[in-house]
Amino acid sequence: MSAINIQNLQNSFEQAVNLGGSPGAVSTSPTQSFMNTMPRRLSTSKQQKVLKPFSTGDMKILLLENVNQTAIEIFNKQGYQVEFLKGSLPEEDLIEKIKDVHAIGIRSKTKLTAKVLEHAKNLVCIGCFCIGTNQVDLSFAAKKGIAVFNSPFSNSRSVAELVIAEIISLARQLGDRSIELHTGTWNKVSNKCWEVRGKTLGIIGYGHIGSQLSVLAEAMGLHVIYYDIVTIMALGTAKQVSTLDELLNKSDFVSLHVPETPETKNLLSAPQFAAMKDGAYVINASRGTVVDIPSLIAAMKAKKLAGAAIDVYPAEPRKNGVGAFNDDLNKWTSDLISLPNLIMTPHIGGSTEEAQSAIGIEVSTALTNYINEGNSVGAVNFPEVSLKALDYDQENTVRVLYIHQNIPGVLRTVNNILSDHNIDKQFSDSNGDIAYLMADISSVNQSDIKEIYEKLNQTDAKISIRLLY
Numbered sequence: 001m002s003a004i005n006i007q008n009l010q011n012s013f014e015q016a017v018n019l020g021g022s023p024g025a026v027s028t029s030p031t032q033s034f035m036n037t038m039p040r041r042l043s044t045s046k047q048q049k050v051l052k053p054f055s056t057g058d059m060k061i062l063l064l065e066n067v068n069q070t071a072i073e074i075f076n077k078q079g080y081q082v083e084f085l086k087g088s089l090p091e092e093d094l095i096e097k098i099k100d101v102h103a104i105g106i107r108s109k110t111k112l113t114a115k116v117l118e119h120a121k122n123l124v125c126i127g128c129f130c131i132g133t134n135q136v137d138l139s140f141a142a143k144k145g146i147a148v149f150n151s152p153f154s155n156s157r158s159v160a161e162l163v164i165a166e167i168i169s170l171a172r173q174l175g176d177r178s179i180e181l182h183t184g185t186w187n188k189v190s191n192k193c194w195e196v197r198g199k200t201l202g203i204i205g206y207g208h209i210g211s212q213l214s215v216l217a218e219a220m221g222l223h224v225i226y227y228d229i230v231t232i233m234a235l236g237t238a239k240q241v242s243t244l245d246e247l248l249n250k251s252d253f254v255s256l257h258v259p260e261t262p263e264t265k266n267l268l269s270a271p272q273f274a275a276m277k278d279g280a281y282v283i284n285a286s287r288g289t290v291v292d293i294p295s296l297i298a299a300m301k302a303k304k305l306a307g308a309a310i311d312v313y314p315a316e317p318r319k320n321g322v323g324a325f326n327d328d329l330n331k332w333t334s335d336l337i338s339l340p341n342l343i344m345t346p347h348i349g350g351s352t353e354e355a356q357s358a359i360g361i362e363v364s365t366a367l368t369n370y371i372n373e374g375n376s377v378g379a380v381n382f383p384e385v386s387l388k389a390l391d392y393d394q395e396n397t398v399r400v401l402y403i404h405q406n407i408p409g410v411l412r413t414v415n416n417i418l419s420d421h422n423i424d425k426q427f428s429d430s431n432g433d434i435a436y437l438m439a440d441i442s443s444v445n446q447s448d449i450k451e452i453y454e455k456l457n458q459t460d461a462k463i464s465i466r467l468l469y
């Protein structure tokens with residue numbers, strides 16, 4: 001951790017214990033608005049104590065990519081400062097903005113690379129208001145003590161429904177008929193238009209989305225087979241096949257639902273298209289890197305494929321706008337858009353009111369819980385640690401949040417520091433090189449807090465420290 005980063009944490013801490021900040025910067029009393037936004041554990045008989053790292057009004061949240069209003073409402077109720085932008089930002093602007101925010105909310109387009117995160121001196125956590133987290137350098141974030149949260153399934157039904165719509169639309173060439181009639185052409189044909197019942201759908205990646213798609217597709221009379229790198233229980237009468245080739249040989253429709261990883265890059269390329277049935281259809285609503293588009297264009301032109309639906313692209317525009325999708329963005333764009341029976345959508349698989357509203361609540365709540373209580377349950381790059389909320393009768397109790405390198409002897413050192421007080425509870429876990437300790441220590445007064453902080457700050461393994469009280 002850089003000296004500046006430590007200084008920023010120190011500044012925040014000093015404000016919290018009223019060493020350097022104004023008296024108004026210290027906030028240990030609950031606000032009604034805060035209590036309203038704590039859906040968890042409200043049924044407990046004792047009233048929960050609100051823990052604040054520092055005045056909530058100092059907490060800066062940057063929300064990009066039109067994150068849903070539900071999230072803004074939850075952050076506003078906390079009293080956090082929220083900056084909301086509809087699009088994502090170019091790298092230089094992002095670097096400038098990220099310098100002084102405590103949390104950032106993004107969707108799939110904002111690239112939080114090591115280069116960008118290096119400038120994030122105050123960043124405590126990142127919220128991906130989506131499923132995919134490939135846009136964030138997760139291990140670099142963890143090394144900097146930044147927890148990353150996502151919404152693992154709230155938009156999965158929306159994606160599955162879109163794919164169902166596309167299966168029928170491709171089989172009936174709906175996209176082309178619609179474009180033709182928009183331009184005055186009446187083209188009533190049945191040639192190479194099919195019912196979907198009795199056809200085989202091959203699903204690559206049988207996770208949250210793939211498995212929901214499986215159930216919906218069977219309800220329409222499709223046979224479902226799937227390929228996944230792990231063995232997964234089949235739903236309905238679906239069957240797992242053991243190789244990708246087997247799936248490709250047998251499927252009339254192939255739909256991809258894998259994450260972006262080095263292994264899934266160009267998972268479908270020329271050899272895989274060659275292995276498919278003549279006249280098959282491909283649907284990609286996973287990530288743009290998973291299908292090699294020039295090979296897809298070639299397979300479509302050769303009539304090997306009868307159609308395709310594409311929702312995701314290797315490069316996507318930063319914001320909505322006429323002319324944003326062009327050959328400068330992806331050099332094959334003109335070739336792609338000229339293909340018949342090709343449905344193109346602008347990465348809208350998860351874009352429904354239901355999904356976005358649920359994601360907004362889910363991710364902002366996870367970020368709020370982490371900021372205010374230290375609970376990291378649901379973090380994707382980080383040890384998942386949680387302690388029960390403190391009650392109001394637990395006076396003079398401090399919650400220590402200590403993120404550290406996972407090396408031998410650290411807990412002994414830390415517990416030596418904490419054991420001058422009563423350690424009521426502690427929970428520690430590790431994830432690779434990173435470990436996270438939460439501890440509630442009682443019988444602590446304000447001057448003790450400063451001393452504890454300074455001692456922990458001197459430990460060699462420390463990545464970051466927050467003390468909540």
Ligand SMILES: NC(=O)C1=CN([C@@H]2O[C@H](COP(=O)(O)OP(=O)(O)OC[C@H]3O[C@@H](n4cnc5c(N)ncnc54)[C@H](O)[C@@H]3O)[C@@H](O)[C@H]2O)C=CC1
Nearest residue numbers: 131132205206207208209228229257258259285286349350
């Ligand atoms: N178009 C859109 O708007 C959206 C796109 N997505 C994308 O869909 C992806 C999948 O989402 P979920 O189903 O929720 O993820 P998930 O994690 O529940 O399932 C992914 C499945 O893919 C499998 N898998 C991983 N690598 C594989 C490989 N090389 N070959 C075969 N199977 C492999 C995994 O074992 C897992 O079962 C996300 O990672 C995201 O990139 C997600 C939501 C919306």
Ligand SMILES: O=C(O)CCC(=O)C(=O)O
Nearest residue numbers: 107108130131132350351
């Ligand atoms: O809605 C978005 O911006 C991204 C959806 C997506 O691709 C995801 O959830 O992984």
